[in-house]
Amino acid sequence: MGMEKPQAILFDAYGTLFDVYSVGLMAEQLFPGQGQALSLLWRDKQIEYSRLVTTSNNGAHYRPFWDLTRSALVYAVKKLVVAPSATATGAEFEARIDRLMNQYRSLSAFPENREVLQDLRQRGIVTGILSNGDPAMLNLAVKSAGLADLLDHVISVDSVRKYKTAPEAYALGEQATGLRARQIGFVSCNAWDALAATWYGYQTLWVNRYQLPFEELGTEPTYTGSSLRDVRVFF
Numbered sequence: 001m002g003m004e005k006p007q008a009i010l011f012d013a014y015g016t017l018f019d020v021y022s023v024g025l026m027a028e029q030l031f032p033g034q035g036q037a038l039s040l041l042w043r044d045k046q047i048e049y050s051r052l053v054t055t056s057n058n059g060a061h062y063r064p065f066w067d068l069t070r071s072a073l074v075y076a077v078k079k080l081v082v083a084p085s086a087t088a089t090g091a092e093f094e095a096r097i098d099r100l101m102n103q104y105r106s107l108s109a110f111p112e113n114r115e116v117l118q119d120l121r122q123r124g125i126v127t128g129i130l131s132n133g134d135p136a137m138l139n140l141a142v143k144s145a146g147l148a149d150l151l152d153h154v155i156s157v158d159s160v161r162k163y164k165t166a167p168e169a170y171a172l173g174e175q176a177t178g179l180r181a182r183q184i185g186f187v188s189c190n191a192w193d194a195l196a197a198t199w200y201g202y203q204t205l206w207v208n209r210y211q212l213p214f215e216e217l218g219t220e221p222t223y224t225g226s227s228l229r230d231v232r233v234f235f
Helices: 020-030 035-059 065-080 091-105 113-122 135-145 167-177 191-200 228-234
Strands: 008-011 126-131 153-156 184-188 203-207 223-225
Touching: 008 167, 008 228, 020 035, 020 091, 035 065, 065 091, 065 135, 091 135, 113 126, 113 228, 126 135, 126 167, 135 153, 153 167, 167 184, 167 191, 184 191, 184 228, 191 203, 203 228, 223 228
Parallel strands: 008 126, 008 184, 126 153, 184 203, 203 223
Antiparallel strands: none
């Protein structure tokens, strides 16, 4: 495609390196019959909240991603599980929320993560995460997955208090690496994220793990693959 090979590869974290739906098993144990639906709504509401606090009142309502994640979970449980006439407070309710939030601290990592990051290191490519997650969340997830030694940068949007898809969030990748967007490959399993990163100017790989259509807004990612191993298309 006439593009230069990227000098750095940045990965989205949640949904790309870490499986946000791996909480579904515990959700099913705690709320029988609702595990899958709960994990899906939880994720959708989490992203919706990140957009609300970024675009409303010039970011005046910003809250760390951990707080948004908990709020999204409480909403999902209230909508799917707790009857309108029932109370959504009390020790049992809070204990279940806490158990699911603790599970979110150490989400399952996709199995090819380490192999892919090792390959990039051998190629001399700078590696990193560019994520909505706040620093504490990301550091724990990276440590839990055993990836700390393979990442040059773990970048949180918390420093600019704006979530992706704000341009200020994507600009953090350039600031951390000292490279221009066109010299950076950005990898995400989230179509909206891959689209916005493409608009920003990154070379992009959309990892379509779930065989979904891409966003219908007139722009395609630079590349599309089905696993992180497809990062090789950049080279």
